[in-house]
Every structure is written in structure tokens, then in C-alpha cells.
Amino acid sequence: MSFQPLTQEPEIQRRWLESGAFRAKRASELLPDSKTFYMLVMLPYPSGRIHMGHVRNYTLGDVTARFRRMRGYEVMHPLGWDSFGLPAENAAIKNGIHPAIWTRANIQEMKGQIQKMGISYDWDREVASYQDDYYRWNQWLFLKMWERGDVFRAMRTVNWCEALGTVLANEQVVDGKDERTGHPVTQKPLEQYFFKTTKYADELLACLDGLDWPENVKTMQRYWIGRSEGARLAFDLDIGGEVEVFTTRLDTLFGVTFMALSTEHPVIERAAETDASLKTFCEEVAAVSREERLTSDVKLGHRTALSVIHPFTGEKVPVFAANYVLMDYGTGAVMGVPAHDERDHEFAEKYGLAIPKVIEAESAWDHGILVNSGEFTGLTTEDAVTAMVAKLGDRAGKTTTYKLKDWGLSRQRYWGTPIPTVHCDTCGVVPEKPENLPVRLPEDVAFHGVGPSPLTTSRSFLDCACPCCGRPARRETDTMDTFVDSSWYWLRYLDPNNSQLPFAKAESDAWMPVDLYVGGIEHATMHLIYARYFYKVLRDLGLASGPEPFQKLICQGMVLKDGSKMSKSKGNIVDPDEVISKYGADALRLFMTFAAPIEKEIDWTGFEGIEGASRFLKRITRMVEDHMNTAEPLPAKEQLSAEEKALLIKLNQTIQRLTDDLERRYQFNTVVSGLMELSNVLHDLPAAAPHRGAVMQHALDAFARLMSPVAPHLAEQLWSQLGHAGLCMQAAWPGLDAQYLEADEVLVVVQVNGKVRGRITVPASATEDQRRQAALACPEAQSHLAGKEIVKVVLPPGGKLVSIVVKG
RNA sequence: GCGCCCGUGGCGGAAUGGCAGACGCCGCGGACUUAAAAUCCGCUGCCGGAAACGGCGUGCCGGUUCGAAUCCGGCCGGGCGCACCA
Known part of the structure; x- marks a missing residue:
């Protein structure tokens, strides 16, 4: 079968879903010696369409998840939706539809796009923050934090627009005016809710040292905490x-x-x-x-x-x-x-x-010795x-x-988690009873874009009984910052249907901490500080164990077009769907993985890159088509021709390199170049090689599995064509065959005074002394040694080089 | 201003102190074709040379080392973050 991604990919995606291959196990299903791997990507906002930034993020996460499964790990790889917030409310004002309808439609659209990418998410664990079985736990946690004194109320100034009668976010205010209507905005103090993040400032600072995070993110957080x-x-x-x-x-x-x-x-x-x-x-x-x-x-x-x-x-x-x-x-x-x-x-x-000067020091702003300071004169700072x-x-x-501020979580908005408190004339501001959760958003509201939050006009929402004295009272109309939603979502994935608790501790103990978290650098401070803060609170509430939620963090670079960020207003968006419908998901995944190291930007200059990726996939497909399947076993090493041995050496070196790149280095672009190098060697095996059938069968079996994390659809197709019954994604990652890790003869570089002057071939078993003698005898080196005194000869470990130092 | 990161061919990039430029893109030459596309084969850092080969070369200057793109110090350029934090 040839390379036909547009018909084959959906078929293979169907097989994956039917086989349940993406499903993650519950804690009770794990064995005591199970190795687990939690692969997490940042919670996306359902804006309507996925963009190339999502594609890059999810591809790299999926490569890791698929690789770890093949390495024998139990893998947790979920996705959900950060589905409260301003854009839905703005869309409601503009189009006259309820935010929930807009949000639901967007999620459906984006989920379909992501599924076309073949990302191996366990969709049974999908969560969406706008649903009351999610946000009720925001409220539940808020009440727990209230009990512990981690929530307080205080005055803070907000951006107030008198004409609209509403509060605006900083980014909505331009030149002191509402960016939408141009009405003037002033500062006005308002009583609001705060989380006491400063209580954990020292711990948040101290724990940074132990995290495997990019240094610049850690530095930004240290500065942000500002002790x-x-x-x-x-x-x-x-x-x-x-x-x-x-x-x-x-x-x-x-x-x-x-x-x-x-x-x-x-x-x-x-x-x-x-x-x-x-x-x-x-x-x-x-x-x-x-x-x-x-x-x-x-x-x-x-x-x-x-x-x-x-x-x-x-x-x-x-x-x-x-x-x-x-x-x-x-x-x-x-x-x-x-x-x-x-x-x-x-x-x-x-x-x-x-x-007046009172310190003697190198510069005016330095520490030093006191002068003109009464009885303290002469002392050091x-x-x-x-x-x-x-x-x-x-x-x-x-x-x-500390520079770190307590976290003001009040938003005077409709589309967010209602803060579960009640204003009572007798009792003051009191928390709602846990058994009355969730406090649901009312449906009997209209969106005009003028005036206060619709919550403040909904009788069904406002009127309630005081949880303390039972008399008529008024419900709080502030909702929570959406950063609350994203501060613990990865724990809800672990136990998405729990109706007693946000999540069971057994589940978090089994899977936490997250092994790899991939997302954008723009969340370096806010989200990643709030999430760490929440995790420490959850630990102190006895819900989670361990000090930190995300052991390793990678921030992927942006995807640009002609040097600038893709955006609707610039009209320079490359739509992932268009690319998939022309080249297929595997080609897009391969290009995204290959184009640049994960943390660097990718500039989408044209379609040359994706053409190259597609060409590679076609070449691989042709190679398998041209191969006749055989059950003939691989002959012993002694029987193989030189080219066949060289091929198996390249194969094993590639397995070793790819394993290291994916497991330890998280360097994805060289995984693809490794695959390309190997395919070039397979391609060059002479047609007349004596054991061609068996050697190629062995190599192609491995190749399909090695490419499977990056180009999983084609890998499945080739796996079937090579005569295998099960799914390639469930096959074991190829193991190493030690006898093929090194050739019988190895190349040794000869340097004279640090310059490469010759290359010699010696048996792999050659001793140091034999290598030294062979290097000194090499004719190219000889011409640079003539008439000079040899000071010393260095043989660094590895045996690949002899360095001769001469004088005169 | 302070902090962090990054400077390698025409381009994206590789090189885990040990052959700089792997792999890919672009380009050039050739095969196949009536022709083109696709595909296949080859070349492709710069200078000199017909070639063998030699010289130069990882932003610049210095240092450590037998050996530096890689480590250290200083400078230049770019990006990101914070920005009156007492």
C-alpha cells in the first residue's frame, strides 16, 4: 500500500480508539512495580480553532507519551479546557448567544481538529472548567481555604468605567479608556477576595532549586517572589x-x-x-x-x-x-x-x-563603614x-x-466560578455550606455589554438564605479568576468522575508529580506560581503528597510566520487543518518535530519544510513496498557481508541515540534526523546483498517502531505490511544488540599540535599502545613530525583520537 | 537600569571538551520523459588550485587545555523578562 495519509490516517485513528490504547490506568489497576509517566500539556483556552502553537505543543507531548508507552511505562496523557473567561462573554454580547453554547461549540470543533492530529489523549479523562462538576471543586477548595484562613477580604483598586458601570481588566484599558467603547476609565477601590500566597513565599522560593526547569523560568520566579x-x-x-x-x-x-x-x-x-x-x-x-x-x-x-x-x-x-x-x-x-x-x-x-554622607565605601550605594553616625561611627554596615x-x-x-503579592481572585464578571459566599445583614460575609455546592451560574440572564455583571441582576441567583442564621440574604456576585481553574486541573484528570472529592489521594499518589509539563513561556510566572502555590495548599489540606507538582518543565518556542506571531489581525495564519488535509497529520507532526529544537521559535516560511517531511514518509513507504516479507531469521554476525554488518551497526547506534534523545535529553529534532540517517543507510544496502531479505526485515521492523512516536499513522500501516498483527504503538521499543554497537574496525583521528592531519583505521580491539604506534606511523602525520621533537602523545578515553604534541 | 537566554554555510539546524557544518531546505549538474511534474544519481562553508592538497573559518578580544562552537573573563549584537521594590 502506498503513502495515502488522507484515507489511511482516519482508519488508523479508528483502530486506536476501538482498542482503547490511549486509556490510562486507575491507581487500583497499577501493579506495585509499574513505572508511571505523567505527560501534561498546558490547559488550552477553547477559542474556536487550534493554531500551530497547539500543534507543536501537542505533537511534542504525544511523541513523549507514545515513546514512554513503548518503553513499558503506564502513561497518563489527558487534555481538557480552560473554558471560563472574558472572550466567551464578549462573544455573547456580540452574537447574542449564551457563553455556554459558544464554549461548547468551540470545544467540539477543536477536539475534532486535535483528534485528526492523532494525539494519544485519554479522552475519558477530559475536563472542562465551565461545567459545574468541575467548578464546584473550585468552590469546595475555596471553602477549605477559607476555613484555614488562606482567604481574606480587602480593598483594592480596580479599573472602573462609570459609563459602562463595570470593572475592566488591565488589557481592556488603553490610554485610560475602554478599548471597545472609548469611555473613560478611573481607579476605584473595591472590597475583594484574596488568597494568601505570601504565606508560602519562602517555600515557593526555596523549592525552585530542586526543579528541573529552564533556568530563565526559575530566575523569573525568584525575581517575581522578590525576597x-x-x-x-x-x-x-x-x-x-x-x-x-x-x-x-x-x-x-x-x-x-x-x-x-x-x-x-x-x-x-x-x-x-x-x-x-x-x-x-x-x-x-x-x-x-x-x-x-x-x-x-x-x-x-x-x-x-x-x-x-x-x-x-x-x-x-x-x-x-x-x-x-x-x-x-x-x-x-x-x-x-x-x-x-x-x-x-x-x-x-x-x-x-x-x-549628608554617613557611609565610607567604594561607591555611594555600597555597604561600608559608618561616619557621622554618633555612637555607631566606625562600625561596618x-x-x-x-x-x-x-x-x-x-x-x-x-x-x-516580598514583591510577591497576595492573589486577588475576585472578578466582577459572569462567566467564571461563583465565589461561594453570602452577604447577610446579621452575620456579615459568610461561607456557603459545602452541601449546598455547587453554587451554579444562573441561566436567566442577558448580555448587553453595558452595566454590571449579569449576576447582579439575576433574582434567582441573588436571593438565598444565610447559611448561619437562615434569614434572607444576598449571594456574592464576584466570580473567580480563571487562574483558579488552571491551578489544579491536572489533578482532576486523575479522577475526573469523583463526586465526593476533587480527586482521591490514591490517584495523586500513584501519578504525581507530573513527569513532563510542556507549554508556553508566557506562563512562566503567573500560572506556574499559582499552580505551585495551590499544590502546597492541597498538600497541607492532606489531599496531595509532595512539595511540587511539575518535576520537569519545557517551554516550547512560538510558531511564527515571516518573523512575526501568527494572528487573525495580521492575516498571516497558517491553518493546521489545511496542512493536514493536503499532507496528512504525520507530515505535519514530523515537520514540527524536526524544524527546530523545542525551546526555539519556528518560522513557517512556506511549504518547503512540510514538502520535505512528506517526501521522507513517501520514501520510507516505498522501501517497505519494495521489501518482500520473510520469516527467515537474522544470520549470525560472521555470515553477514560488510554492508549488512554496517547497516546493523547503524541501526543499533540509532536505537541508542534515539532512546537517549527521547528519554534523557528531550531533544526531539535529532530524533527525526536520526531516522533520516538510518533510512539513508537502509536505502543504500545493495540489491545483491547476500542476506538482504532477513536483514531488511529486521531493520524495517525496528524502523517502524522507532518512527512510531513521531509519525504514528504511517508506522501502523507499515507495521501491518511487515506482517505484524497487533498495533505498532503497543509494540516494545527496539532493544539494543551489543554485538552491533561497534564496528570491527574503527576510525582514529590523528592530530598534530591540535590540527587534524590524518585518519587511520585500527581493529576495535587495538590496545592504546597499538593505536599510538599506528598514529605515529601514519604517513600524513609523519610529514608534520619530520625533524621535530615529540613532546607527548595524548590518547583520550573513547579511543577515537590520538593527539601528538611536537616542538621545533 | 537590573536579570536571564542566544550569536555556527544562502536558510532551519547538528556536533553530550575530541574529525565543525550531521540531517533537512534552497540551489546547481545529470538520468528517466516527446515535454513537464514526480522519482533516482551526484555536487554544494569561504579563498587558492585542473587535481592532490593547502590556508582560513562557529559575533569580536583574551584566558584555561595536548585539544574550545562547547569552559572562564571582557566587549559587540539580538531576543525575552522585570522595571522607582526602599
Whole structure:
């Protein structure tokens, strides 16, 4: 049978599904000595169509899953849908259809496309976050976290659009206006729910060291967590009360000439009530948009009528409101030491403040020895901090702060998991009872695109009984950030039908941690921090074991077209379906695997690459067609011709290399080049080779299995043609035959002073001394040795090279 | 500004301190064909040479080593992330 992917691939996909070959075992079915492998790809958003980024991601995951199955592992390889979020709601506004209908249709469409790729997902484990048997467990976990004190409520500013009467996400705000309608957007404080992620900041930081993740992702997370050791110190206000600062340089305390407070600091807000010009200043700072803040670092300040008292000198220090002090880091207040801090220096120069030097060091911003610092003069930075903390008593203490923020999970939206709390006039905000879950999204809603979330207008949703006192109460209308959905989904795959718990611990103990997680670099911080945080919470709830969910992470590069990202607006999308309907799934998979190393970008320049992949598959097919099946056993090594032996050596070297590439190196592109090299050698075997039939049968049997992870459809077809009854994907990965790993004679390179001057062939069994003698005798080397003194001869391990060092 | 990653033929890339450019794409020559496509055979880093062969060569400069694309230091260029974090 020739290469006819368009008719053959669907047929083979049907055989796979009927045989249940993709099904993963439950914990109870695993044997004590079963080796398991959990292959996970990032949860996709059902936008409507798959794109080349998905194709690349899923192909590489599938190659690994299929390879591990053939290596005898029990493999978990599931997929689901990140199916809550804004686009569905926008589509509902635009087209007048319910988000659920839009979402369901998209999932169906994309699932069909993925199935055409021949990806070996266990579809019985498919989950979708918009379904209530998924999101009820978001709610259940929320209640558990509430009980443990891991959830709290606090004020936070949001992007508020008065004209639309709604809250907007950061990416919806452009130039301080709603990007859709152009209505102005302002900042408005709102009471919202938070997860206490900072509670795990230290552990999240410490555990990074043990993870087999790309270094740049780990670095990004370390920076994101932003641990900083320093001290807190309280200054007394002249009008009573105090202001606490956080500083990493308590040793510079005698250099303080001003106090800079955030415009949102409570002390400033109170002062602004009686100080009109301060109030104006604060409003001006607040009016600066996010983008402007990011591009400009001009320092602005406003001197208040307040002062604080220096704890050692007793001098009065003026208090400023300043735009460069962030309310949500440290205490929102900074002690200004212009001589030893770059930002404070700029500020002091601008406002004419004194800049007294109190540290002697190489540069102004370095640690050093204290000067002009009273009794602390002469101490080092480190000793001074300790001494000052001791002297200041209750007023100061060493402390650690983080850039990591608590996770604000409230969204004022319809299409998300309802937060399971109730507002009661008597009891306040109280959690819903677990037995009342799920709190379902109401159906009696309309989508206008104006005004608050439809949840706030649905009587059937709003009206409820207080879980504490039973009196009429109002349901919470905030829904959860969709990052909650994606923070534990891989555990639900393990037990998708459990109606008692989000998942059974036996299942997570059997499969966790995930052995390989593949996805885009864009999730380096947010998703991958939230997911790690959730896993630690789940562990502390007794639901999961182990500190970390994802042992190995690979971030695959983007698929580009002519150097830029494929997007609808640019009109440069290459549709995977089109490629499959012309070349077949195997050709696309092969090209995606071969084109570049996994972490690099691929530029889809044209169809040359896919043509090449298709050509290779045709060549392989022809080779099997031209071969006559035989049951004749492989003859002993001594009986084989030189070419036949060479072929078997190449075969075994290829098996060894591919196994290492797939098992240890996760280097997929060289798997394909290895297959191509082997096919070239098979192709070159002379027609008259004495044992051609048996040798080719042996080699092709192995070849079909070696190509099976990358081009599984054609591998099945060839496997059948080669006379095998079962599925190739269920056959064992080829083993190594040690006698064919090395040739009888090996090539040895001869270097003179580091340059290659000759090549000799010696028996594989040659001793070091024999190799040395043969190298020295080699004529090409001789011409470079004549008249020179041999200083030494180096024979590195491996025996493939002799390095001669000469002088004169 | 700070941090991380990456610089190899016309292109994608290979080389796990040991023959730089595997494998593929493009291109060129040939076979088959009335012709074309497909397929098959061959060539293809640069300079010199008819060839044998020689020289140069992995962004640049230096170092370690018998030996460096690979390790170390400095610089140049590109990408990504963070960005007033006290």
C-alpha cells in the first residue's frame, strides 16, 4: 500500500480508539512495580480553532507519551479546557448567544481538529472548567481555604468605567479608556477576595532549586517572589502616632533628611483632608495612567505640614508625599537617605534637601563603614544594623519582605466560578455550606455589554438564605479568576468522575508529580506560581503528597510566520487543518518535530519544510513496498557481508541515540534526523546483498517502531505490511544488540599540535599502545613530525583520537 | 537600569571538551520523459588550485587545555523578562 495519509490516517485513528490504547490506568489497576509517566500539556483556552502553537505543543507531548508507552511505562496523557473567561462573554454580547453554547461549540470543533492530529489523549479523562462538576471543586477548595484562613477580604483598586458601570481588566484599558467603547476609565477601590500566597513565599522560593526547569523560568520566579531582607523601623509623628518604614539599609539612619510616603498612605490621606494642595497633588498622581507610570520615572513630591522625629538625634524630619513610593510594597513609606540611595538622591536634589554622607565605601550605594553616625561611627554596615536594632528596642526589628503579592481572585464578571459566599445583614460575609455546592451560574440572564455583571441582576441567583442564621440574604456576585481553574486541573484528570472529592489521594499518589509539563513561556510566572502555590495548599489540606507538582518543565518556542506571531489581525495564519488535509497529520507532526529544537521559535516560511517531511514518509513507504516479507531469521554476525554488518551497526547506534534523545535529553529534532540517517543507510544496502531479505526485515521492523512516536499513522500501516498483527504503538521499543554497537574496525583521528592531519583505521580491539604506534606511523602525520621533537602523545578515553604534541 | 537566554554555510539546524557544518531546505549538474511534474544519481562553508592538497573559518578580544562552537573573563549584537521594590 502506498503513502495515502488522507484515507489511511482516519482508519488508523479508528483502530486506536476501538482498542482503547490511549486509556490510562486507575491507581487500583497499577501493579506495585509499574513505572508511571505523567505527560501534561498546558490547559488550552477553547477559542474556536487550534493554531500551530497547539500543534507543536501537542505533537511534542504525544511523541513523549507514545515513546514512554513503548518503553513499558503506564502513561497518563489527558487534555481538557480552560473554558471560563472574558472572550466567551464578549462573544455573547456580540452574537447574542449564551457563553455556554459558544464554549461548547468551540470545544467540539477543536477536539475534532486535535483528534485528526492523532494525539494519544485519554479522552475519558477530559475536563472542562465551565461545567459545574468541575467548578464546584473550585468552590469546595475555596471553602477549605477559607476555613484555614488562606482567604481574606480587602480593598483594592480596580479599573472602573462609570459609563459602562463595570470593572475592566488591565488589557481592556488603553490610554485610560475602554478599548471597545472609548469611555473613560478611573481607579476605584473595591472590597475583594484574596488568597494568601505570601504565606508560602519562602517555600515557593526555596523549592525552585530542586526543579528541573529552564533556568530563565526559575530566575523569573525568584525575581517575581522578590525576597528582600531588611528592617522595619517606626518613626514618631510630631502630631502623634507613628509612621513605619521598611529599609534594607538601617545603617544609613543618620543620613535621613526626609520621609517619603505613598500618596495612598493612610497618614497622607488623613492629612489631605485638611490640606487642599496635598489633596490636589495626590489626585494628580492617581490620574497618571499605568502606561505613563511605566515609561516615566520623573520623581514628584509634595511637602506636607507633618514631620517625624529622628529616633537617635531627636531632630525633626520633613514628611513628603511622593509618586515613587509604592503603597503595596513594604509599608508604603520610605526613609529618604539621599547620600546612599539613587532615587532618594534624585528626589533630594530636586527639592533642595541636604545630602549628608554617613557611609565610607567604594561607591555611594555600597555597604561600608559608618561616619557621622554618633555612637555607631566606625562600625561596618552589618554590625551597625545589629547594634541599631538592639538599641531601638520595640521600635525596630529585622524583617523580610516580598514583591510577591497576595492573589486577588475576585472578578466582577459572569462567566467564571461563583465565589461561594453570602452577604447577610446579621452575620456579615459568610461561607456557603459545602452541601449546598455547587453554587451554579444562573441561566436567566442577558448580555448587553453595558452595566454590571449579569449576576447582579439575576433574582434567582441573588436571593438565598444565610447559611448561619437562615434569614434572607444576598449571594456574592464576584466570580473567580480563571487562574483558579488552571491551578489544579491536572489533578482532576486523575479522577475526573469523583463526586465526593476533587480527586482521591490514591490517584495523586500513584501519578504525581507530573513527569513532563510542556507549554508556553508566557506562563512562566503567573500560572506556574499559582499552580505551585495551590499544590502546597492541597498538600497541607492532606489531599496531595509532595512539595511540587511539575518535576520537569519545557517551554516550547512560538510558531511564527515571516518573523512575526501568527494572528487573525495580521492575516498571516497558517491553518493546521489545511496542512493536514493536503499532507496528512504525520507530515505535519514530523515537520514540527524536526524544524527546530523545542525551546526555539519556528518560522513557517512556506511549504518547503512540510514538502520535505512528506517526501521522507513517501520514501520510507516505498522501501517497505519494495521489501518482500520473510520469516527467515537474522544470520549470525560472521555470515553477514560488510554492508549488512554496517547497516546493523547503524541501526543499533540509532536505537541508542534515539532512546537517549527521547528519554534523557528531550531533544526531539535529532530524533527525526536520526531516522533520516538510518533510512539513508537502509536505502543504500545493495540489491545483491547476500542476506538482504532477513536483514531488511529486521531493520524495517525496528524502523517502524522507532518512527512510531513521531509519525504514528504511517508506522501502523507499515507495521501491518511487515506482517505484524497487533498495533505498532503497543509494540516494545527496539532493544539494543551489543554485538552491533561497534564496528570491527574503527576510525582514529590523528592530530598534530591540535590540527587534524590524518585518519587511520585500527581493529576495535587495538590496545592504546597499538593505536599510538599506528598514529605515529601514519604517513600524513609523519610529514608534520619530520625533524621535530615529540613532546607527548595524548590518547583520550573513547579511543577515537590520538593527539601528538611536537616542538621545533 | 537590573536579570536571564542566544550569536555556527544562502536558510532551519547538528556536533553530550575530541574529525565543525550531521540531517533537512534552497540551489546547481545529470538520468528517466516527446515535454513537464514526480522519482533516482551526484555536487554544494569561504579563498587558492585542473587535481592532490593547502590556508582560513562557529559575533569580536583574551584566558584555561595536548585539544574550545562547547569552559572562564571582557566587549559587540539580538531576543525575552522585570522595571522607582526602599
